[in-house]
Amino acid sequence: MNPILVLGGGPAGLSAAAELAALGAEALLVEREAYLGGNPKRWHYSLLAPDLRPAEEILGPLLGRVEGSPKVERRLSTTLTKSERLEKGFRVTLKTADTVETREVSAVVLATGFDHFDSRRKFEYGYGRYPDVIDFKELEGMIHDDKVVRPSDGRAPKRIAWILCVGSRDIQVGNPWCCRLGCVVSIKQAVEIRQKHPEIDAWVYYMDIRTYGLWEDLYWKSMQEYGVKFIRGRIGQVTLAEGGAQLLATGEDTILSRPTEVPFDMIVLASGMEPGTGTKEAAGLFGLPVGPEGFLTPRLSDMNPVDSGSPGVYFAGAATGPKAIPDAVTEGMGAALRAFQYARE
Amino acid sequence: MSIVAHLPRRVLSLTEEEAASPPVMELTGRRRATSEERTVAETIYAEFRADPRHREFVLGCLNCGECTTGCPAARFYDFSPREMLQIAQNGDATTLWDAMQEKIWACCQCYTCNMRCRFGNDIAGIISVMRELSVIHGLESTRKVLAPFGRSLTLLMTVGTQVSSDMIQPDFFRDWGPFATGSDKVWDVGTDVMRRAIPSDVLHTTRSSWEVSVQTSLELFRIYEETGVLDMLRGLDPDLTEMLVDIIEERREEFEEARDRFRTELAGMHGPVATFMG
Ligand SMILES: Cc1cc2nc3c(=O)[nH]c(=O)nc-3n(C[C@H](O)[C@H](O)[C@H](O)COP(=O)(O)OP(=O)(O)OC[C@H]3O[C@@H](n4cnc5c(N)ncnc54)[C@H](O)[C@@H]3O)c2cc1C
Ligand code: SF4
Ligand code: SF4
Ligand code: SF4
Numbered sequence: 048m049n050p051i052l053v054l055g056g057g058p059a060g061l062s063a064a065a066e067l068a069a070l071g072a073e074a075l076l077v078e079r080e081a082y083l084g085g086n087p088k089r090w091h092y093s094l095l096a097p098d099l100r101p102a103e104e105i106l107g108p109l110l111g112r113v114e115g116s117p118k119v120e121r122r123l124s125t126t127l128t129k130s131e132r133l134e135k136g137f138r139v140t141l142k143t144a145d146t147v148e149t150r151e152v153s154a155v156v157l158a159t160g161f162d163h164f165d166s167r168r169k170f171e172y173g174y175g176r177y178p179d180v181i182d183f184k185e186l187e188g189m190i191h192d193d194k195v196v197r198p199s200d201g202r203a204p205k206r207i208a209w210i211l212c213v214g215s216r217d218i219q220v221g222n223p224w225c226c227r228l229g230c231v232v233s234i235k236q237a238v239e240i241r242q243k244h245p246e247i248d249a250w251v252y253y254m255d256i257r258t259y260g261l262w263e264d265l266y267w268k269s270m271q272e273y274g275v276k277f278i279r280g281r282i283g284q285v286t287l288a289e290g291g292a293q294l295l296a297t298g299e300d301t302i303l304s305r306p307t308e309v310p311f312d313m314i315v316l317a318s319g320m321e322p323g324t325g326t327k328e329a330a331g332l333f334g335l336p337v338g339p340e341g342f343l344t345p346r347l348s349d350m351n352p353v354d355s356g357s358p359g360v361y362f363a364g365a366a367t368g369p370k371a372i373p374d375a376v377t378e379g380m381g382a383a384l385r386a387f388q389y390a391r392e
Numbered sequence: 393m394s395i396v397a398h399l400p401r402r403v404l405s406l407t408e409e410e411a412a413s414p415p416v417m418e419l420t421g422r423r424r425a426t427s428e429e430r431t432v433a434e435t436i437y438a439e440f441r442a443d444p445r446h447r448e449f450v451l452g453c454l455n456c457g458e459c460t461t462g463c464p465a466a467r468f469y470d471f472s473p474r475e476m477l478q479i480a481q482n483g484d485a486t487t488l489w490d491a492m493q494e495k496i497w498a499c500c501q502c503y504t505c506n507m508r509c510r511f512g513n514d515i516a517g518i519i520s521v522m523r524e525l526s527v528i529h530g531l532e533s534t535r536k537v538l539a540p541f542g543r544s545l546t547l548l549m550t551v552g553t554q555v556s557s558d559m560i561q562p563d564f565f566r567d568w569g570p571f572a573t574g575s576d577k578v579w580d581v582g583t584d585v586m587r588r589a590i591p592s593d594v595l596h597t598t599r600s601s602w603e604v605s606v607q608t609s610l611e612l613f614r615i616y617e618e619t620g621v622l623d624m625l626r627g628l629d630p631d632l633t634e635m636l637v638d639i640i641e642e643r644r645e646e647f648e649e650a651r652d653r654f655r656t657e658l659a660g661m662h663g664p665v666a667t668f669m670g
Contacts, residue, residue, distance in 0.1 A: 219509075283460075284462065
């Protein structure tokens with residue numbers, strides 16, 4: 048049996064590769080970056096929601112299973128440039144900076160993940176213009192290194208605002224979907240900051256709080272135990288406050304039905320998840336349709352969310368839509384199992 | 393800096409008469425509608441919901457409040473585009489009626505709300521549909537709201553602009569009008585230099601936009617007649633409408649006289665003129 052190709056080495060791809068190895072199959076894990084771990088690794092995620100365990104504790108064992116297995120062939124800094132369907136499986140071309148190689152694989156798991164929304168596209172928030180307006184993926188790294196300071200002057204902020212749904216639920220930027228993680232991750236960040244620095248005031252501006260399922264607990268605790276403030280209404284514009292040292296967030300408090308203006312030292316944007324460039328590439332290479340949002344579309348998303356509908360091609364993780372790590376990992380397992388069954392048939 | 397969490401609210405105050413009359417609004421607790429008012433309210437509501445623009449302008453709402461953020465009127469009045477959209481979407485006859493008394497007139501139709509809306513609603517548009525209905529139905533409150541604007545309305549409807557060059561005081565508006573002499577701006581470089589920044593194909597408008605052409609007026613009148621604007625206005629302000637009709641008649645006569653004069657002159661110069669549009 049030829050190896051099974053796993054494209055993308057994020058949580059979903061790692062899980063698929065580890066599971067294939069456990070099933071006794073050979074996995075060819077191809078990752079375009081020079082490291083494994085996907086977005087959580089790239090942005091140095093701090094504690095992971097909902098259990099607030101360090102990202103290393105969750106990614107570590109997964110990486111260990113992949114790196115420690117002779118069954119998984121890891122190919123970093125490598126991309127796929129061609130794929131050709133064979134009677135069983137595919138012939139694929141792998142490319143690195145200085146090599147090109149053709150391989151035969153018996154099935155494919157696409158785990159190409161998501162890209163962050165580029166917050167500069169919501170120009171009214173001043174991301175890229177005001178240094179103290181940051182993206183929440185950047186805050187992850189700051190919290191991780193316990194260096195939550197204003198990029199403009201290196202001073203500790205006294206009051207921080209989170210703006211949810213940046214680049215999500217917004218047809219102005221063409222992204223009507225919900226990012227699923229923005230709420231829980233922002234609240235988690237506010238809690239982490241309040242835990243370590245109770246002197247920092249944390250305000251979250253929201254339309255709806257979507258801490259679905261058991262994650263609701265974190266939302267409640269953030270108020271009960273950590274005094275995080277929630278204002279229902281979205282900020283419509285960020286400008287410099289009088290004097291220029293602070294940022295002025297203007298919005299509507301939709302509960303009190305009044306416009307509000309609050310000065311902040313730092314503003315954090317919960318940027319959404321978009322289908323990654325790698326996901327679009329993969330769709331092209333394997334001739335798969337993408338949905339109106341640009342994500343890969345399982346043939347039966349309710350019955351079998353990991354089946355592409357094209358024989359021998361399976362999906363896992365955020366490549367099919369915004370998703371949390373546990374879901375990405377579970378889908379990795381499911382896709383591995385289906386790919387294994389197909390390859391063995 | 394202190395937290396300016398909530399800007400001061402300016403509530404439109406009740407008139408003495410209103411304060412003395414029994415309450416009309418059921419939902420908002422201001423006034424209770426009389427039975428005639430209620431009948432009108434229900435008719436308006438039915439017409440409003442049946443208007444094809446309603447379906448086109450009101451798509452849904454996430455209640456994000458971003459429309460209100462940029463709304464100049466919301467900063468000064470107890471008014472918000474989000475509330476207007478909600479009323480358009482979910483409000484009942486009484487709520488709509490209530491909003492149509494005063495609130496819809498707080499909007500200055502700047503369309504900032506539309507630019508902000510992430511749902512793609514035409515909020516300014518739906519507000520203008522409400523205004524249209526309040527004029528068509530000649531609401532007493534609308535009459536009161538619009539009373540001070542009779543002069544602007546007359547100008548707008550007869551010449552198409554509120555300001556004409558003879559109204560400009562050069563001392564106060566140095567960079568305005570056809571006789572602009574300069575600007576008050578610190579970077580004043582003189583009118584001729586500034587005018588050079590205007591693309592040459594539209595440069596003539598610095599003069600022509602101040603001219604009131606009879607033909608333009610006549611076209612406007614034609615539009616009012618064809619679209620029923622005059623009839624709409626008649627319900628609200630019959631006196632003003634009669635005055636407008638008089639002005640229209642006068643202009644038409646002026647135009648016809650001028651046309652006849654011109655025809656005769658032309659005929660004298662070149663012999664008979666074949667056709668003449670108008
Ligand atoms: C700021 C933030 C915080 C988050 N925090 C949490 C949290 O606390 N808890 C939680 O459960 N979830 C969290 N998430 C969600 C989590 O990041 C995702 O669930 C997870 O990354 C999805 O894994 P994935 O493997 O599907 O995709 P990704 O992590 O995007 O990995 C995809 C990988 O595929 C590679 N790739 C893409 N295309 C190609 C290609 N063509 N060829 C080769 N390689 C390719 C990419 O380089 C990348 O390494 C957070 C998300 C954000 C935005
Ligand atoms: S998860 Fe929260 S922040 Fe993200 S789009 Fe949904 S509601 Fe907005
Ligand atoms: S059009 Fe009216 S409602 Fe909309 S922002 Fe302007 S003033 Fe406010
Ligand atoms: S901006 Fe649009 S979606 Fe948001 S509150 Fe206003 S009308 Fe509703």
